[in-house]
Amino acid sequence: MSDYRALEQKIQSVLGGTRRPVAIAFTDAAPQGVARFEGSEPSSCSFWRIAAGGRTFYTVPSNHVNCPVGGYTHNALSEDHVPELHQVLGLMSEIGYIRLEEVPAKTIVYSPLADAPVAPTVVLAAGKPAAVMMLAEAAHRAGAMSKLPLLGRPTCMAIPAALEAGAVTSTGCIGNRVYTDIGEDELYVVLRGSDLERIGNEIDTIIKANQALTDYHRERRRTLTASA
Numbered sequence: 002m003s004d005y006r007a008l009e010q011k012i013q014s015v016l017g018g019t020r021r022p023v024a025i026a027f028t029d030a031a032p033q034g035v036a037r038f039e040g041s042e043p044s045s046c047s048f049w050r051i052a053a054g055g056r057t058f059y060t061v062p063s064n065h066v067n068c069p070v071g072g073y074t075h076n077a078l079s080e081d082h083v084p085e086l087h088q089v090l091g092l093m094s095e096i097g098y099i100r101l102e103e104v105p106a107k108t109i110v111y112s113p114l115a116d117a118p119v120a121p122t123v124v125l126a127a128g129k130p131a132a133v134m135m136l137a138e139a140a141h142r143a144g145a146m147s148k149l150p151l152l153g154r155p156t157c158m159a160i161p162a163a164l165e166a167g168a169v170t171s172t173g174c175i176g177n178r179v180y181t182d183i184g185e186d187e188l189y190v191v192l193r194g195s196d197l198e199r200i201g202n203e204i205d206t207i208i209k210a211n212q213a214l215t216d217y218h219r220e221r222r223r224t225l226t227a228s229a
Contacts, residue, residue, distance in 0.1 A: 003198055009115040011201045015136050015208065016128035020183070021113040023052045024121035025160065026194070031059045031108045032118045038111075043180060044068040046157055048111050049125065050181040057112035121194035123163050127187045133170055135211055136190050139203040140168035145196035156189060163191040168200070 005024065012022045031037065038058045042048060045068045048060060110117075114124055128136070140146040147166035152159050154174035163169045171189040178185070192200060 005117045006115040008197055008201045011204045016126055016132045020053045020127055022124050022126040023049050024112050024114045024117040025123050026110040026119045027122045028108050035059050035118050038064055046177045047180045052111035057116050059108045059110045123160050123191055123194055125191045127183045127189050129186055130188055133188045133190045135207050137170055139207045140200050142203040143199035145200055159191040163193050168192045
């Protein structure tokens with residue numbers, strides 16, 4: 002298994018802040034020693050907030066019944082909630098949401114990346130735009146960045162999008178921001194679990210390159226700026 006603690010430290014060296022990167026794994030069965038989530042939350046992305054705060058747990062489809070959209074994108078929506086999904090989304094052909102069609106969703110395991118009990122399917126993190134830019138640059142250098150544009154509503158669409166195409170960035174959506182408490186000045190980046198090692202290997206290079214380029218552009222601006 003990869004050294005997820007070292008990978009979390011690498012990602013945090015770019016993103017900063019106290020919110021930890023969240024590992025999400027879609028599994029056929031609950032891992033041994035991992036507690037099932039008890040209680041209810043208003044959205045599937047609420048579990049991101051809980052895991053970012055340090056908890057490790059798993060959910061089952063019934064934990065996602067309050068969120069038809071999240072249940073759909075996570076492939077955890079039972080048939081009896083499909084009518085509610087259609088009511089919430091309206092005409093699906095006009096929305097183009099993505100679903101995890103081929104991923105088993107009997108259980109979904111959430112944890113801080115460093116504490117991941119199983120290999121993550123995806124890892125999501127939030128940070129300020131300049132930090133997200135650098136992590137996206139590391140993914141690009143690793144050949145793991147998708148060609149998708151900056152994603153928007155719903156935020157949870159970024160999970161299947163990253164799994165299908167590689168690393169993606171997302172503006173988030175208003176519901177997600179309410180349920181997760183991310184800052185108004187933060188964006189998301191979602192990485193495919195199978196790409197983590199390669200992306201992590203490029204982070205130091207990207208940090209050094211951006212430090213050098215910052216000095217270069219500041220000096221260039223100083224020398225090329227003329228007073229009116």
